[in-house]
Amino acid sequence: MAKARVRHLALRILLAKPLSYWQLLKQIDVDIPTTQKVLKELLEEGLLEYQNNLFSVTPKGKEEAKILGLSPFVSIRCPTCQGKGITFSSFQELLEFFQELIVERPKAISEYDQGYVTPADTVARVLFMYQLGDIEGKQIFLLGDDDLTSLALLASGWPKEVTVLEIDERILKFLEKKAASKGWTNLNIFHYDARYPIPEELRQKFDVFLTDPVETVGGLRLFLSRCVEALKGEGGVGYFGLTHLEASRRKWWQVQRDILDMGFTITDILRNFHTYLLERDDILNLELRVAKEAPVEVKKPEIDFYTSNLFRIYAAELPRPLVKGKVDWERELYYDEEAYVTCPY
Amino acid sequence: MAKARVRHLALRILLAKPLSYWQLLKQIDVDIPTTQKVLKELLEEGLLEYQNNLFSVTPKGKEEAKILGLSPFVSIRCPTCQGKGITFSSFQELLEFFQELIVERPKAISEYDQGYVTPADTVARVLFMYQLGDIEGKQIFLLGDDDLTSLALLASGWPKEVTVLEIDERILKFLEKKAASKGWTNLNIFHYDARYPIPEELRQKFDVFLTDPVETVGGLRLFLSRCVEALKGEGGVGYFGLTHLEASRRKWWQVQRDILDMGFTITDILRNFHTYLLERDDILNLELRVAKEAPVEVKKPEIDFYTSNLFRIYAAELPRPLVKGKVDWERELYYDEEAYVTCPY
CATH class of the missing domain: 3.40.50.150 (Vaccinia Virus protein VP39)
Structure with a gap:
């Protein structure tokens, strides 16, 4: 389900570092309405918090991430071509x-x-x-x-x-x-x-x-x-x-x-x-x-x-x-x- | 048509340099039977020649390439990730x-x-x-x-x-x-x-x-x-x-x-x-x-x-x-x- 996917992606991206709403949208490959809903749920469940325009994972969120088998996200995107595979x-x-x-x-x-x-x-x-x-x-x-x-x-x-x-x-x-x-x-x-x-x-x-x-x-x-x-x-x-x-x-x-x-x-x-x-x-x-x-x-x-x-x-x-x-x-x-x-x- | 595509791709790749049969197959994104047929036609028409295991473009082939608007192919594949977009x-x-x-x-x-x-x-x-x-x-x-x-x-x-x-x-x-x-x-x-x-x-x-x-x-x-x-x-x-x-x-x-x-x-x-x-x-x-x-x-x-x-x-x-x-x-x-x-x- 798309909602489970947002949950999974948001938690592991934020384990790596706190991000703004716009940065999260950019990194999650799910439609905006679903992402909005799940972020709201994660805040309400106390798994994420939002301060100074940044989302971050709470201690409770870190427990949840552990249960889901998640570790802080490391990008594997080629730094030379930004993942496009093309050179100028x-x-x-x-x-x-x-x-x-x-x-x-x-x-x-x-x-x-x-x-x-x-x-x-x-x-x-x-x-x-x-x-x-x-x-x-x-x-x-x-x-x-x-x-x-x-x-x-x-x-x-x-x-x-x-x-x-x-x-x-x-x-x-x-x-x-x-x-x-x-x-x-x-x-x-x-x-x-x-x-x-x-x-x-x-x-x-x-x-x-x-x-x-x-x-x-x-x-x-x-x-x-x-x-x-x-x-x-x-x-x-x-x-x-x-x-x-x-x-x-x-x-x-x-x-x-x-x-x-x-x-x-x-x-x-x-x-x-x-x-x-x-x-x-x-x-x-x-x-x-x-x-x-x-x-x-x-x-x-x-x-x-x-x-x-x-x-x-x-x-x-x-x-x-x-x-x-x-x-x-x-x-x-x-x-x-x-x-x-x-x-x- | 797939045949026109092979013709186009083969000519411009070979304008850049002579290649073996296997190198051509690797670079042409068309099924093998079609590629085989077109290479045969290009040889028969005298647009390509085959010597020492390499295909190359004949003078007549260069004329044809000009008519088709083709220039010697330059790859734009990212040299760092070979086009995969991924870094190790x-x-x-x-x-x-x-x-x-x-x-x-x-x-x-x-x-x-x-x-x-x-x-x-x-x-x-x-x-x-x-x-x-x-x-x-x-x-x-x-x-x-x-x-x-x-x-x-x-x-x-x-x-x-x-x-x-x-x-x-x-x-x-x-x-x-x-x-x-x-x-x-x-x-x-x-x-x-x-x-x-x-x-x-x-x-x-x-x-x-x-x-x-x-x-x-x-x-x-x-x-x-x-x-x-x-x-x-x-x-x-x-x-x-x-x-x-x-x-x-x-x-x-x-x-x-x-x-x-x-x-x-x-x-x-x-x-x-x-x-x-x-x-x-x-x-x-x-x-x-x-x-x-x-x-x-x-x-x-x-x-x-x-x-x-x-x-x-x-x-x-x-x-x-x-x-x-x-x-x-x-x-x-x-x-x-x-x-x-x-x-x-």
């Missing part, structure tokens, strides 16, 4: 180039469910795709691009063509301006709302897609369907992110069911590949459930606690979108009972 | 202890589809499981253990209990002897043939399972079903390996369908996590299809070319085995049309 060494210039390109990027709007991953993670994702042969000479389809991955792709010089569909015109204008300033002619942009089908001329035209969907089951199904419709056929490849924080394992199961139903197999799942640079002030100001329903009074995050996992999927047969045509969804596209870091209005 | 630094002693323990291990029998992963990979897998909270205080079920992972688990001191079901009595005796010599009392062993149901007293008793199944769809379904039957319930966790070499993406799709049908979601897929120490002489001597049907005359492997991916799965609901009761399968358990490194008799 041959491509340091690409990272620097990308960082220059994005200096004046549009500010993320939390109310639009925006919030981009770190520039290093964006480039690491591009390198991972490169390693797997999914960029060179390829036609690449991006649904949403507040990460500005298209610029990292273009900066690499590898893709044949990059096409971005995005609802935020500030981002489209920024991409257009940057591409023009560098003389890149292989970028195509479309102002696009995912509730509508993708333009006719983009169907079955691409080798690879990349998207970072909203995290409702319906939203994921919609975003992936739009992307799948853009792929040429069998052998097509897709990349997207999925969190632990706003997606329970039950939701993961449903998403994976959809992926298989669309004719894809999952080839890679890289844990915590992306760290997001959310607007830290907004977490409290927007009254997000992650803060409002925390079991203790929390300050604004002192770390970037929000991470997601990188999925790669491969069309083992002819890709079949599950959603076709226009949909009329409104707020339910973004918001469900597990949406704790998504703006509720 | 805090647990160097565990690795050394394990290496001592296994010095006199029984020799793998290729005819039984045995062939174990490197000791470092076995310990890396244990560390990965530890990182995810799946060992400390847990009851762990191993179906087959020619890797001797049980000894690495016991050496760590973390598990509550380790239970091994294995058909090869040499391995069981070896485990028993080693555990006795160290005074470990939390190892249980069972002589077991996967065609039979697991012993009654082992059903629904475990937190975590680990297995390295045969690679037919039916064999995978059988092995995973036996393991699933051993788990306590929702929240149970499983680990297993699956190759690219003997499992096409179509087979991956079917295996993942089975996983979801059993109530599990896939939480991690780590590419090429395991390297196997196959008996290199046997590859030619046993007339395995990987050698016999190679598009060129090959020598015995000069590297350990056989790798597999590490899956972690999590029971999002009550686990449901797909196979129950006894099955009468014989050779078809081990052998299908994609089995190119498995002994045909």
Whole structure:
């Protein structure tokens, strides 16, 4: 059970050292509502205490940890690559180039469910795709691009063509301006709302897609369907992110069911590949459930606690979108009972 | 299409430097029969040539690579952890202890589809499981253990209990002897043939399972079903390996369908996590299809070319085995049309 898992993980992490609420969320691979519930129980049972914004294990908690067979947690994450398995060494210039390109990027709007991953993670994702042969000479389809991955792709010089569909015109204008300033002619942009089908001329035209969907089951199904419709056929490849924080394992199961139903197999799942640079002030100001329903009074995050996992999927047969045509969804596209870091209005 | 993928990957890898047949197999994530076919085509088209046991790109091949947008491949794999994302630094002693323990291990029998992963990979897998909270205080079920992972688990001191079901009595005796010599009392062993149901007293008793199944769809379904039957319930966790070499993406799709049908979601897929120490002489001597049907005359492997991916799965609901009761399968358990490194008799 997910609750037993939180109990197990929280105790052994805190045996090693006291941590803030945000640090705990980052290290526990369970959805936020469950983690909140269990932390509350552990406090009430007197196994944990909370002082000066830090959780720690009480003597009673140490007894419990002993019964559970737990010892203070020691991380085994590679210090060189932070567990991603990727080195920048041959491509340091690409990272620097990308960082220059994005200096004046549009500010993320939390109310639009925006919030981009770190520039290093964006480039690491591009390198991972490169390693797997999914960029060179390829036609690449991006649904949403507040990460500005298209610029990292273009900066690499590898893709044949990059096409971005995005609802935020500030981002489209920024991409257009940057591409023009560098003389890149292989970028195509479309102002696009995912509730509508993708333009006719983009169907079955691409080798690879990349998207970072909203995290409702319906939203994921919609975003992936739009992307799948853009792929040429069998052998097509897709990349997207999925969190632990706003997606329970039950939701993961449903998403994976959809992926298989669309004719894809999952080839890679890289844990915590992306760290997001959310607007830290907004977490409290927007009254997000992650803060409002925390079991203790929390300050604004002192770390970037929000991470997601990188999925790669491969069309083992002819890709079949599950959603076709226009949909009329409104707020339910973004918001469900597990949406704790998504703006509720 | 898988064939286009082999073409793409082979050309860009060979643009960087000439490689042997075995090195190519190791670097291409497509099933062996498809890779063999495409290499044959590339030779016939004059895009590749084969001399002194090495494939290289011809001038005509370089033209083709240019058209495809390919440049010489540069690996982005982290040199510190070889892409696994794991450091041994805090647990160097565990690795050394394990290496001592296994010095006199029984020799793998290729005819039984045995062939174990490197000791470092076995310990890396244990560390990965530890990182995810799946060992400390847990009851762990191993179906087959020619890797001797049980000894690495016991050496760590973390598990509550380790239970091994294995058909090869040499391995069981070896485990028993080693555990006795160290005074470990939390190892249980069972002589077991996967065609039979697991012993009654082992059903629904475990937190975590680990297995390295045969690679037919039916064999995978059988092995995973036996393991699933051993788990306590929702929240149970499983680990297993699956190759690219003997499992096409179509087979991956079917295996993942089975996983979801059993109530599990896939939480991690780590590419090429395991390297196997196959008996290199046997590859030619046993007339395995990987050698016999190679598009060129090959020598015995000069590297350990056989790798597999590490899956972690999590029971999002009550686990449901797909196979129950006894099955009468014989050779078809081990052998299908994609089995190119498995002994045909």
